[in-house]
Amino acid sequence: MNETHRPLQDLLYEQVARIGKALSSPKRLEILDLLAQGEKSVERLAEETGIDIKLASAHLRVLKEGRLVMTRRQGRFIFYRLSGQDVASLSVKVRSVAEQHLLELRAALEQMSGDIGALDPRNRADLLAQARRGEVVVIDVRPAEEYQTAHLPFARSLPLAEIESRLAELPMDREIVAYCRGPFCVLSDEAVAMLRCLGFRARKLGDGVSEWQAAGLPLEFPATTSATDISYVSR
Amino acid sequence: MNETHRPLQDLLYEQVARIGKALSSPKRLEILDLLAQGEKSVERLAEETGIDIKLASAHLRVLKEGRLVMTRRQGRFIFYRLSGQDVASLSVKVRSVAEQHLLELRAALEQMSGDIGALDPRNRADLLAQARRGEVVVIDVRPAEEYQTAHLPFARSLPLAEIESRLAELPMDREIVAYCRGPFCVLSDEAVAMLRCLGFRARKLGDGVSEWQAAGLPLEFPATTSATDISYVSR
């Protein structure tokens, strides 16, 4: 009954395992989440993840060996980007399976943003409708260039660092919904905490653009402003 | 700008990496594919994957630590099963990303079943319609108990080992479509080769039940025949 197919089958699964290997390190998962917001240099990735540049480079090499990322050289910098939309949705899928089955993760997530009034992800469509009617104001608190790459419909860009100086743009009479890079990103938590302190009604949306897109909802892609822009996310 | 959130964020990604770790070994991926066909004992998994029972047990422990599988004891045997439908669809997703980006894998896959007349996965719906109208005969060449757990609509169970003795059940005037556990499984390749040798018109469908289900198409779940049956796939 057992066959001569072992070596070939082993070879197939070995290839798939390259993907799994790329997903098996916390820092690499974090890098993938960052790259889902748009292309970034090694330096930038190292800074955002809090690791040494050399180590970031090593992790990126593993991701590249699994063909999950691609590079582009511009002057002295090398920009990494995801090699496709499917990579972003894979990363969302892995996280959702983790949330489903790992109680430790659920506990940590609730501790992180349970008190900040996170929206139930089941009524994303409701939120979209409310935003369309102007009943809530959705703000994107990521850095401006990430908003530029892709953002939720009806969302305004209001990077965390600029909130304090741009409070006049925000309404007191309506609820403000803040989102950032995804459920593990703390930018929106900080924004909500700050806004509440200042008397605004604010809630967090745990989604990032990848989660939103994976849920089958539409994104907005601002017109590319320069020739060097890569709009790989935009199909 | 950089925060005190590192330790918490690291903890979150560490949890997700447990899933990645579980997916980073070829043998574990193969085990997941087998478990997607229904629960199996350690002995059975070791035999099907061609590894030692002790090694299979070790791999299963890793999968269990990532909460991707669960166990049930029945007498002297311990049966493993996937801990949810999402695990099967994750495994499909990982494989599809691998196929998309790893040229080596594509090449190996084509070499494996290019000459066997694999169906284009894009017309799954067509196949379903043809099968409904009786224009093609779909056979499930997996072991009978796997068919019993879940199978494609309109498919007949015809395990590879029984084909030779049950040729009378197959039509000469219509095309036969054989499927098995998935794109990496060789049962359907062998079935197609054998049938063609005998003068039948036969083609392979690369899908298994997980791929079929992940494509949004319906499955059939035969009525459970005994109280010990676990129909975890069947929701």
Next chain:
DNA sequence: TCTGCTTTCTAATAATCGTTAGAGTGTGTT
């Protein structure tokens, strides 16, 4: 050409993982 900057490559060490063997656990059978 020289210098500075970003990133990769190489080498080295500590930590982790895959794999095997042997002992141990829980279960059914005699």
Next chain:
DNA sequence: AACACACTCTAACGATTATTAGAAAGCAGA
């Protein structure tokens, strides 16, 4: 109770991997 069986746990080995430091490669600007 004694035994056989299926499986897990522990220990140990070599093989990978993570991480760090130092050297080197590629590019821009003077």
